[in-house]
Amino acid sequence: MTSIFRMLFAIPRAIVRLVWRLFWGIVKTAIVLGVILFAINFYAEHSNSALAQSIFQIRETVSNFFSSTSASELKQTLSHLSTDDFVTYDGARWTHPKATVYIASTDATLVAAYQEALANWNATGSFTFTQVTNKSDAQIILADESDSSSQAAGLAELKTNSLTNHITHVDVKLNRYYLLDNDFGYTYERIVNTAEHELGHAIGLFHDDNEDSVMQSSGSYYGIQQVDIAAVNKLYQEN
Numbered sequence: 001m002t003s004i005f006r007m008l009f010a011i012p013r014a015i016v017r018l019v020w021r022l023f024w025g026i027v028k029t030a031i032v033l034g035v036i037l038f039a040i041n042f043y044a045e046h047s048n049s050a051l052a053q054s055i056f057q058i059r060e061t062v063s064n065f066f067s068s069t070s071a072s073e074l075k076q077t078l079s080h081l082s083t084d085d086f087v088t089y090d091g092a093r094w095t096h097p098k099a100t101v102y103i104a105s106t107d108a109t110l111v112a113a114y115q116e117a118l119a120n121w122n123a124t125g126s127f128t129f130t131q132v133t134n135k136s137d138a139q140i141i142l143a144d145e146s147d148s149s150s151q152a153a154g155l156a157e158l159k160t161n162s163l164t165n166h167i168t169h170v171d172v173k174l175n176r177y178y179l180l181d182n183d184f185g186y187t188y189e190r191i192v193n194t195a196e197h198e199l200g201h202a203i204g205l206f207h208d209d210n211e212d213s214v215m216q217s218s219g220s221y222y223g224i225q226q227v228d229i230a231a232v233n234k235l236y237q238e239n
């Protein structure tokens with residue numbers, strides 16, 4: 001019996017010893033590496049030789065890679081992931097395919113993008129946006145915000161009449177934090193696409209990730225496509 005117990009204890013003891021040795025091995029290696037790197041660094045900073053210069057340059061490159069470069073690359077990645085937030089209801093639409101709009105944004109780029117997006121939707125003939133000069137007369141308000149806590153480049157919030165499921169008011173916001181910071185890589189064209197996407201929600205459209213569509217949930221790589229016009233026509237065909 002005792003020999004079985006001894007064997008049972010011997011196994012975990014051997015494992016603990018192995019882990020302990022491994023741990024000290026890593027610590028010793030780290031200390032030796034640290035001393036070597038410190039010595040090289042000291043040499044690079046206190047010598048004018050060509051070798052010291054090139055070590056110094058390598059060190060700069062490495063530290064740059066881990067600081068600024070990776071931060072802006074992370075931002076680039078984020079801009080591709082960036083999607084938008086929208087609140088809507090299944091089958092919600094305006095009574096007729098038309099609505100009044102007020103541009104509340106004061107940023108020149110975003111105002112221009114909104115104007116272009118409105119003109120592009122109007123050109124399709126599927127829905128008519130009419131700009132008004134009085135905010136209180138507008139059914140759709142096009143604004144902006146700077147929100148770093150959100151992953152969204154844009155936002156559309158719809159209010160509907162619960163009896164008819166008809167849209168009564170929409171608030172659209174473009175997120176300056178992503179769209180206007182060069183590090184996120186949004187071209188003007190993608191800003192217009194984002195505005196067209198949010199207006200698509202304001203019309204009553206949902207996301208469409210199955211084809212090339214302005215309503216793709218992320219990326220904003222497409223403007224209004226034939227499938228989007230067809231989707232609006234379908235939504236408003238029954239009166």
Ligand SMILES: [Zn+2]
Nearest residue numbers: 084085086217
């Ligand atoms: Zn969306």
